[in-house]
Amino acid sequence: MKRPKLKRGDFVEIDWLDAATHEDGGWMSEEDFIESPPGMPVKTVGIYIAKTKNRNIPCYRIVGNRHSSQECTVRVVNCIDIPVGCMERIRKLR
Numbered sequence: 001m002k003r004p005k006l007k008r009g010d011f012v013e014i015d016w017l018d019a020a021t022h023e024d025g026g027w028m029s030e031e032d033f034i035e036s037p038p039g040m041p042v043k044t045v046g047i048y049i050a051k052t053k054n055r056n057i058p059c060y061r062i063v064g065n066r067h068s069s070q071e072c073t074v075r076v077v078n079c080i081d082i083p084v085g086c087m088e089r090i091r092k093l094r
Contacts, residue, residue, distance in 0.1 A: 011093040
């Protein structure tokens with residue numbers, strides 16, 4: 001997967017696979033489990049903050065919003081770390 005060059009504050013859209021419980025979490029045949037699609041597809045749109053390591057796993061740090069106060073403190077909300085290995089596509093938005 002080709003990753004665009006990002007800087008803090010860029011708006012991004014990331015398609016990635018999140019961990020998920022298969023079916024309803026109840027009993028299923030091993031064969032059905034093996035044949036079921038892995039993970040749960042997720043699309044996250046937000047503001048790129050940084051690439052970091054969370055528990056030694058490379059991650060992109062994304063937030064839903066940033067706000068600067070009069071005290072020059074930048075505050076963020078809806079923070080998420082997305083593991084790089086789970087990403088399927090990254091698109092820089094304008």
